[in-house]
Amino acid sequence: MSDTAMPSRTSGCPVAHGPLSSERTPTGCPVSARAAEFDPFEDGYQQDPPEYVRWAREKEPIFFSPKLGYWVITRYDDIKAVFRDNITFSPSNALEKITPTGDEANAVLASYGFALNRTLVNEDEPAHMPRRRALMDPFTPEALRHHEPMVRELARSYVDRFIDDGRADLVDQMLWEIPLTVALHFLGVPEEDMDTLRKYSIAHTVNTWGRPKPEEQVAVAHAVGNFWQYAGKVLEKMRQDPDAPGWMQYGIRKQKLHPEVVTDSYLHSMMMAGIVAAHETTANATANAVKLLLQHPQVWQELCEDPGLIPNAVEECVRHNGSVAAWRRLVTRDTQVGGVDLPAGSRLLIVTSSANHDEAHFSDADLFDIRRDNASDHLTFGYGSHQCMGKNLARMEMQIFLEEFTRRLPHMRLSEQRFSYVPNTSFRGPEHLWVEWDPAANPERRNPALRAVQVPVRIGEPSRHAITRPVVVERVTPVAEGIVKLRLVSPDGKPLPRWTAGSHIDVECGSPERSRQYSLCGDPGEAGVLEIAVLHEPEGRGGSAWVHAQVKAGDRLRIRGPRNHFRLDESLAKAIFIAGGIGITPVSAMARRAKALGMDYELHYSGRNRARMAFLDELAALHGERLQVHASDEGRRCDLRALLAEPVAGAQVYACGPLRMLEALEDCCAAWPEGALRVEHFESTLATLDPSKEQAFEVELKDSGLVVNVPPGQTLLSALRAANVDVQSDCEEGLCGSCEVRVLSGKVDHRDVVLTRPEREAHNKMMACCSRACEGRLVLEL
Numbered sequence: 001m002s003d004t005a006m007p008s009r010t011s012g013c014p015v016a017h018g019p020l021s022s023e024r025t026p027t028g029c030p031v032s033a034r035a036a037e038f039d040p041f042e043d044g045y046q047q048d049p050p051e052y053v054r055w056a057r058e059k060e061p062i063f064f065s066p067k068l069g070y071w072v073i074t075r076y077d078d079i080k081a082v083f084r085d086n087i088t089f090s091p092s093n094a095l096e097k098i099t100p101t102g103d104e105a106n107a108v109l110a111s112y113g114f115a116l117n118r119t120l121v122n123e124d125e126p127a128h129m130p131r132r133r134a135l136m137d138p139f140t141p142e143a144l145r146h147h148e149p150m151v152r153e154l155a156r157s158y159v160d161r162f163i164d165d166g167r168a169d170l171v172d173q174m175l176w177e178i179p180l181t182v183a184l185h186f187l188g189v190p191e192e193d194m195d196t197l198r199k200y201s202i203a204h205t206v207n208t209w210g211r212p213k214p215e216e217q218v219a220v221a222h223a224v225g226n227f228w229q230y231a232g233k234v235l236e237k238m239r240q241d242p243d244a245p246g247w248m249q250y251g252i253r254k255q256k257l258h259p260e261v262v263t264d265s266y267l268h269s270m271m272m273a274g275i276v277a278a279h280e281t282t283a284n285a286t287a288n289a290v291k292l293l294l295q296h297p298q299v300w301q302e303l304c305e306d307p308g309l310i311p312n313a314v315e316e317c318v319r320h321n322g323s324v325a326a327w328r329r330l331v332t333r334d335t336q337v338g339g340v341d342l343p344a345g346s347r348l349l350i351v352t353s354s355a356n357h358d359e360a361h362f363s364d365a366d367l368f369d370i371r372r373d374n375a376s377d378h379l380t381f382g383y384g385s386h387q388c389m390g391k392n393l394a395r396m397e398m399q400i401f402l403e404e405f406t407r408r409l410p411h412m413r414l415s416e417q418r419f420s421y422v423p424n425t426s427f428r429g430p431e432h433l434w435v436e437w438d439p440a441a442n443p444e445r446r447n448p449a450l451r452a453v454q455v456p457v458r459i460g461e462p463s464r465h466a467i468t469r470p471v472v473v474e475r476v477t478p479v480a481e482g483i484v485k486l487r488l489v490s491p492d493g494k495p496l497p498r499w500t501a502g503s504h505i506d507v508e509c510g511s512p513e514r515s516r517q518y519s520l521c522g523d524p525g526e527a528g529v530l531e532i533a534v535l536h537e538p539e540g541r542g543g544s545a546w547v548h549a550q551v552k553a554g555d556r557l558r559i560r561g562p563r564n565h566f567r568l569d570e571s572l573a574k575a576i577f578i579a580g581g582i583g584i585t586p587v588s589a590m591a592r593r594a595k596a597l598g599m600d601y602e603l604h605y606s607g608r609n610r611a612r613m614a615f616l617d618e619l620a621a622l623h624g625e626r627l628q629v630h631a632s633d634e635g636r637r638c639d640l641r642a643l644l645a646e647p648v649a650g651a652q653v654y655a656c657g658p659l660r661m662l663e664a665l666e667d668c669c670a671a672w673p674e675g676a677l678r679v680e681h682f683e684s685t686l687a688t689l690d691p692s693k694e695q696a697f698e699v700e701l702k703d704s705g706l707v708v709n710v711p712p713g714q715t716l717l718s719a720l721r722a723a724n725v726d727v728q729s730d731c732e733e734g735l736c737g738s739c740e741v742r743v744l745s746g747k748v749d750h751r752d753v754v755l756t757r758p759e760r761e762a763h764n765k766m767m768a769c770c771s772r773a774c775e776g777r778l779v780l781e782l
């Protein structure tokens with residue numbers, strides 16, 4: 001944005017607008033020139049919505065669009081805040097026509113008795129949640145599993161039809177029809193004429209989220225009217241046979257039990273809206289995903305080589321280039337979002353695709369990274385009490401499509417083409433997707449058995465355990481008695497991810513089931529190299545023994561990460577580093593970083609004897625007098641109590657070592673300010689869950705409006721997943737902190753080793769993989 005006009009600020013508008021137009025917002029604030037120009041029906045938005053509103057995300061995150069008559073919201077936190085509060089921000093306008101139609105089109109719609117009303121997605125409380133709860137069971141991961149063989153068989157047979165052609169429009173020849181067939185099957189609708197339904201559903205999209213020209217409006221209205229009547233007829237047929245399988249029949253049966261919750265108007269409206277919700281979203285999402293992957297041939301190659309990456313790749317595609325670009329809400333009372341006043345009655349266009357590119361939430365947000373840790377934080381499925389119920393069906397379909405393509409057509413590439421989109425604010429995917437390949441090189445011609453190979457589908461949020469990357473062992477160096485250092489590099493010259501001091505990686509020690517965490521100990525400044533030091537622990541669980549016995553230079557290993565749960569606060573006045581034994585690994589990287597930053601620090605390193613202590617010479621050369629070595633056999637034990645007797649203003653203590661040392665440190669630091677002691681544990685102290693000793697408890701999920709029971713034999717994490725609530729996780733043994741959830745009330749029985757004592761006592765967060773309720777109920781911000 002150029003700065004040719006005076007920036008303006010008025011109360012309730014914290015934004016410096018830059019050049020202004022002559023227009024004003026409903027609150028009397030001047031409208032910036034960019035905001036005045038904003039037009040989501042233009043090609044710029046259609047081609048790339050997050051790019052089109054980049055200026056807003058960066059400079060004017062909430063603005064009023066005079067052309068649309070909506071406030072447009074572009075940042076992650078603001079959009080999530082809107083999703084969280086479905087009373088202040090009603091979803092009632094979600095299916096409203098964004099462009100009002102003329103009298104003639106309205107008359108056409110009326111002539112069909114068109115009365116699309118509240119379904120779920122546009123229903124307010126208190127009607128919505130009881131209905132959602134009543135209709136939820138067919139979406140549980142367990143129920144969805146039954147659909148997997150059908151989706152796979154469809155995908156396989158459609159690929160069969162064109163695999164020898166060398167060229168296909170994937171949208172026309174596969175990606176439109178299969179999600180439609182799956183949607184009809186899921187809903188329980190007999191498979192009707194697909195082409196007619198395709199016309200109907202595009203008309204519904206244009207009618208709801210588009211800007212049809214006056215001459216198109218009448219044709220659209222006829223199609224939508226016909227769709228409405230078709231939905232009514234199908235529903236009548238279903239009522240004759242309510243015991244048949246299908247979500248709509250499930251609804252009809254629920255209506256008998258709760259007629260006030262599952263109403264006639266709901267069923268008819270859902271019959272129509274459901275086809276679109278389940279079908280177009282998924283068809284578009286897959287077309288966007290295949291396009292994005294083929295635009296990144298290296299990434300495509302990696303996916304072909306390692307199908308285990310597919311679930312997270314799906315999530316990253318849905319984040320980076322999702323099929324729902326924006327959603328809507330209506331403000332029901334005067335309020336503020338991101339400091340901007342929004343009066344009751346304001347209409348909001350929440351650009352979820354822009355939130356998904358918000359640097360404040362996703363690092364290097366524009367980068368397409370199929371190993372991204374938090375890809376599933378995207379808002380393409382919405383969030384909270386209205387979050388997409390069908391997300392796991394969509395994820396399953398997309399995984400199967402990508403698995404079929406990567407296995408059977410790994411040599412597929414994009415044809416030259418210009419992509420076109422049906423102009424509308426929300427539903428987004430290319431109308432055609434031409435791809436080509438050399439049929440003579442089809443892997444099945446050499447190995448026909450490939451057609452039938454299948455990788456199990458992951459139902460639900462992707463697991464971090466599958467996000468691995470190959471590395472090559474460049475060197476194995478003994479660095480002390482019983483300790484070897486491995487220097488790991490990329491196998492193909494592609495850069496390895498950057499890492500920060502305190503990070504660790506997970507190494508698959510011989511098999512995916514034997515995965516062990518090792519802290520990185522090299523120089524964070526040295527790009528493209530990862531170094532770990534492994535202590536041989538004969539009494540351990542076999543990981544270190546495997547490394548010592550098997551690993552040699554030139555071997556390929558699979559790793560996950562790097563990830564950092566032990567971050568150095570780089571703004572500190574002083575850092576006191578304490579390492580015991582092999583705990584020197586992360587601490588050495590931190591001390592190196594502290595030195596590079598010019599920070600004041602000291603490093604205390606304890607061990608049984610010098611021969612068993614790694615890196616002594618290197619540490620002495622680097623840190624000089626700042627290093628204190630405490631070897632027990634020299635009678636120089638580290639007196640932690642004396643060392644930490646007095647809290648040092650602005651200092652933090654970073655420690656890694658045996659559990660006994662870390663526990664002693666907690667006591668020694670009792671007088672230090674909250675959070676001054678940061679520790680990294682090697683191993684969990686968590687016992688396996690013993691149902692005979694555990695209590696059941698309930699969690700109330702504030703954002704989702706649900707209550708979930710956690711029985712004695714189940715973790716909170718698995719109970720949440722079974723209820724279709726996404727929570728990230730990694731170690732699942734209380735070590736890493738990735739499954740942290742916020743606790744709004746109730747007392748937590750903490751069992752992790754991540755939280756500090758003051759954090760535990762505050763009872764405002766917990767690790768879902770292991771911790772439980774002390775008694776009764778917890779209220780969580782989920």
Ligand code: HEM
Binds near residue numbers: 380384387
């Ligand atoms: C709601 C996106 C697939 C059924 C939603 C919402 C979005 C969305 C943005 C509104 C969320 C909110 O207001 O917080 C998507 C995307 C899909 C997809 C991007 C595919 C990639 C599906 C499928 C089904 C489905 C396959 C059904 C089988 C629903 C239902 C709701 C919904 C029933 C309403 C939930 C409620 O309001 O309580 N979806 N959807 N969706 N979706 Fe999906």
Ligand code: FES
Binds near residue numbers: 729734737
């Ligand atoms: Fe690692 Fe829960 S998943 S602490």
